[in-house]
Amino acid sequence: MSLNQSFSRRFFLKTTSFTAALAFIPKGVRSIYEEVKRFIVPSKDVIPLMVSINKKEYSIKADTRTTLLDLLREDLQLTGTKKGCDHGQCGACTVHIDGERALSCLTLAAMIPGKEITTIEGLSEGDKLHPMQEAFLECDGFQCGYCTPGQIMSAVSCVKEGHTGSVAEIKEFMSGNLCRCGAYNGIVESIQKVAK
Amino acid sequence: MRPFTFNKAESVTKALSGKREAAQYIAGGTNLLDLMKKHIAQPESLVDVTTALSNKIESDKNGIRIGAMVRNSALTVDKNILDDFPLIAKAILTGASPQIRNMASTGGNILQRTRCPYFYDVTAPCNKRNPGSGCSAIKGDNRMSAIIGYSDQCVAVHPSDMCVALAALDASVEIIDKDQKKKSILFKDFHRLPGDTPHLDNNLPDGALIQSIEIPQNAFAKNCAYLKIRDRDSYAFALVSVAAALELSGGKIRAARLASGGVAHKPWRWYEAEDFLKGKEATLANFEEAAEIAVKGIKPLSSNGYKVSMLRGAIVTALEECVN
Ligand SMILES: Cc1cc2nc3c(=O)[nH]c(=O)nc-3n(C[C@H](O)[C@H](O)[C@H](O)COP(=O)(O)OP(=O)(O)OC[C@H]3O[C@@H](n4cnc5c(N)ncnc54)[C@H](O)[C@@H]3O)c2cc1C
Ligand code: SF4
Ligand code: FES
Ligand code: FES
Numbered sequence: 001m002s003l004n005q006s007f008s009r010r011f012f013l014k015t016t017s018f019t020a021a022l023a024f025i026p027k028g029v030r031s032i033y034e035e036v037k038r039f040i041v042p043s044k045d046v047i048p049l050m051v052s053i054n055k056k057e058y059s060i061k062a063d064t065r066t067t068l069l070d071l072l073r074e075d076l077q078l079t080g081t082k083k084g085c086d087h088g089q090c091g092a093c094t095v096h097i098d099g100e101r102a103l104s105c106l107t108l109a110a111m112i113p114g115k116e117i118t119t120i121e122g123l124s125e126g127d128k129l130h131p132m133q134e135a136f137l138e139c140d141g142f143q144c145g146y147c148t149p150g151q152i153m154s155a156v157s158c159v160k161e162g163h164t165g166s167v168a169e170i171k172e173f174m175s176g177n178l179c180r181c182g183a184y185n186g187i188v189e190s191i192q193k194v195a196k
Numbered sequence: 197m198r199p200f201t202f203n204k205a206e207s208v209t210k211a212l213s214g215k216r217e218a219a220q221y222i223a224g225g226t227n228l229l230d231l232m233k234k235h236i237a238q239p240e241s242l243v244d245v246t247t248a249l250s251n252k253i254e255s256d257k258n259g260i261r262i263g264a265m266v267r268n269s270a271l272t273v274d275k276n277i278l279d280d281f282p283l284i285a286k287a288i289l290t291g292a293s294p295q296i297r298n299m300a301s302t303g304g305n306i307l308q309r310t311r312c313p314y315f316y317d318v319t320a321p322c323n324k325r326n327p328g329s330g331c332s333a334i335k336g337d338n339r340m341s342a343i344i345g346y347s348d349q350c351v352a353v354h355p356s357d358m359c360v361a362l363a364a365l366d367a368s369v370e371i372i373d374k375d376q377k378k379k380s381i382l383f384k385d386f387h388r389l390p391g392d393t394p395h396l397d398n399n400l401p402d403g404a405l406i407q408s409i410e411i412p413q414n415a416f417a418k419n420c421a422y423l424k425i426r427d428r429d430s431y432a433f434a435l436v437s438v439a440a441a442l443e444l445s446g447g448k449i450r451a452a453r454l455a456s457g458g459v460a461h462k463p464w465r466w467y468e469a470e471d472f473l474k475g476k477e478a479t480l481a482n483f484e485e486a487a488e489i490a491v492k493g494i495k496p497l498s499s500n501g502y503k504v505s506m507l508r509g510a511i512v513t514a515l516e517e518c519v520n
């Protein structure tokens with residue numbers, strides 16, 4: 001009997017006798033045990049994915065739980081896209097999916113095959129910055145820079161969608177991107193500059 | 197997130213047969229993934245329905261049909277919606293952010309879960325998340341909670357803006373159940389009140405799919421408004437919202453629709469106020485009386501009494517916006 005087998009057998013015996021004992025234990029404790037058990041025995045599912053990011057094809061394997069954000073940052077080392085809240089509330093993770101702005105933290109990597117993803121790394125052409133990147137530099141559209149990749153991706157869409165009629169309209173259509181440094185005036189100016 | 201298997205369904209039939217008990221459908225993922233990250237939703241497998249369901253908006257003389265996979269942002273730029281059902285676009289534009297609206301589907305929006313803070317806090321008792329554990333909001337922080345239609349089991353509100361407009365326009369939800377039977381559910385009967393079963397948000401049968409939403413043709417396009425009052429100007433859920441729509445003929449109101457978000461476990465219709473307005477002149481005095489009728493008898497909770505006067509004002513303002 002291999003070490004591995006004896007371990008799992010012992011584990012089995014332990015867990016089953018524990019389960020039997022559990023019949024006499026209050027429901028609350030039992031549900032905690034169920035929770036713990038699911039952590040001890042994870043059955044993660046890894047699937048192959050073909051994804052297209054910044055016009056480059058990648059063939060990778062990923063846990064089904066991987067978000068597009070984690071795929072970019074952890075698997076592909078495209079760390080320009082930032083993780084702020086990881087819950088759809090801050091916009092730091094904004095990328096373009098098939099040309100439209102979207103949140104990579106609320107997108108499963110498993111759902112992007114067949115779609116074209118653009119990140120901040122794909123915006124410039126070689127050393128030539130995108131006009132929006134130039135505008136952010138000129139108008140001081142940032143301070144610490146953490147929210148900036150998301151702001152720029154969102155700003156490019158804001159112009160493309162035509163929501164630049166007034167300062168109020170720009171602010172409304174940029175409200176999904178928070179900036180803790182409060183660089184909002186510079187961000188609005190950058191957008192106005194590119195929209196002209 | 198807990199581990200799960202992932203399958204993409206190419207057709208409605210495959211989606212329905214692929215949906216085991218511990219599986220969940222995923223569309224835009226903006227609500228479900230958030231809940232999965234917090235271990236509130238724990239599906240063992242996900243069925244991706246993004247290509248199985250329609251993303252088309254089709255209209256004819258009877259009304260409009262919106263496929264379940266039509267993204268929220270698509271509804272804000274569609275010509276037929278803007279011409280004939282602008283209330284839908286107005287409501288959606290007050291919700292979430294441009295990024296989220298690009299991702300969110302029509303079906304997912306209807307099925308999004310409450311934003312009650314205790315529902316999101318897995319350490320707090322919550323009958324909706326964990327039936328029988330109690331309701332933390334009733335005696336706790338209920339500033340954002342319901343003022344009408346609640347029970348002693350749950351005082352949560354439905355968070356959607358789009359649904360308030362759909363309720364006002366008498367939409368119906370077209371579904372297909374596990375046995376491939378199609379059924380139409382009137383919007384007013386789709387979402388539930390909490391009663392003794394607060395864990396159930398709506399009457400969608402287990403395993404069923406929403407295929408589309410239908411809105412019957414109406415004459416409200418010219419005079420409608422959506423007013424949403426929230427803690428900040430943008431990107432926040434409603435404290436109180438009002439969808440108002442009037443059909444006018446020579447200064448007289450032929451028909452009125454009034455619905456609210458942020459007040460109940462489901463989008464709430466103010467039928468009595470609507471009946472009052474019918475046949476009346478479209479005057480401020482009548483709008484004020486309609487608002488009075490709506491708020492009459494409302495019993496708020498310990499910390500959300502402010503919603504009553506807020507609602508009264510919001511109804512008047514929304515009705516005024518309809519005629520201005
Ligand atoms: C930060 C933030 C702010 C927000 N602000 C607002 C706001 O102000 N106003 C507002 O109205 N909303 C707001 N939302 C909510 C947003 O509108 C919803 O998350 C979105 O509409 C859900 O759609 P989805 O396609 O992403 O759903 P998913 O997350 O994919 O699914 C939601 C649920 O519906 C089920 N489902 C999806 N489609 C179908 C179908 N066709 N048939 C059967 N079941 C289905 C899924 O199984 C799941 O249980 C906000 C969300 C976030 C993250
Ligand atoms: S109001 Fe409903 S959702 Fe909120 S804590 Fe009570 S039971 Fe849970
Ligand atoms: S990290 Fe995605 S919205 Fe904050
Ligand atoms: S520049 Fe620091 S968060 Fe925006």
